[in-house]
Amino acid sequence: MRTTVLIVAAGSGSRLQAGVPKALVTLGDGNTMLEHCLDSVVAARDAGVVELNAIAVVVPGDPDAAASLEAVCRAFAARSAVPVQTVPGGAERADSVRAGLAAVRGLAGTAGGPFGRHALLVHDAARPFVPPAVFGAVVAALESGTVAVVPGVEVVDTIKSVARAGAEPGADDGAAPEEVTGTLQRTQLRAVQTPQGFDLTSLEAAHRRAEEDAGLTGGAAALTDDAMAMEAAGHRVGVVAGDPLGFKITTQLDLILANALLASTTLEHH
Structure with missing residues (x-):
């Protein structure tokens, strides 16, 4: 499936x-996050x-910030x-x-032959180490006829819903503590990753x-992944x-983990 x-x-x-833009952050081996992400796509291929x-790579709207990422993409394409x-x-x-999506439509249209059904994988540059098996599982699900599929991992923490408790008289609302409103069944939860397939x-x-109709999802700011749409x-x-x-x-702790992984032999496609 193309x-x-x-x-x-x-x-x-x-x-x-x-x-610098997150995708330009250099990891421990001297390569940027975007370079690793692009390499993971080629490893799946x-x-x-x-x-x-x-x-297609979506870069920052600021031309100066975009220029370095565009250079990474040109070198990768070559x-x-x-x-x-x-x-x-x-x-x-x-x-x-x-x-x-507009760029993707143009790229899909030049694939050659009858247009037919085309698979799209939406992927975060900030997930640079996804192994080929995950790409393969997503594509296989699309080939089976589904129109949307996400990779997910089991949740290991206990997850609780919370709400801001009522503030004490005279206290600022911001000082009011949160309190638990419920405990979710983690066996029914998955932490969702990318690439998401559609x-x-x-x-x-x-x-x-x-x-x-922004009311469907709460607007662009609330649309944190494409499966929501x-x-x-x-x-x-x-x-x-x-x-x-x-x-x-996302955080400095994640960056430490990424560099520790690069220093090991865990990453098969590096």
């Missing part, structure tokens, strides 16, 4: 406090689990022989994905609907096994 990968790399990386058509197109992102993740046409329609459009979303290596680099 597949285009859309990598979201427009994040500022403010929580990493690196002073080389393993025979993804029939890779092309890659060495991998994979078409890569960059596109400026938006204020929120959902805005960036919507901007990327039928391209179905995801385009779901995003249009979500954009036209598909859920709001009434589609069933499948779940396949994720992998601990699919963790997202």
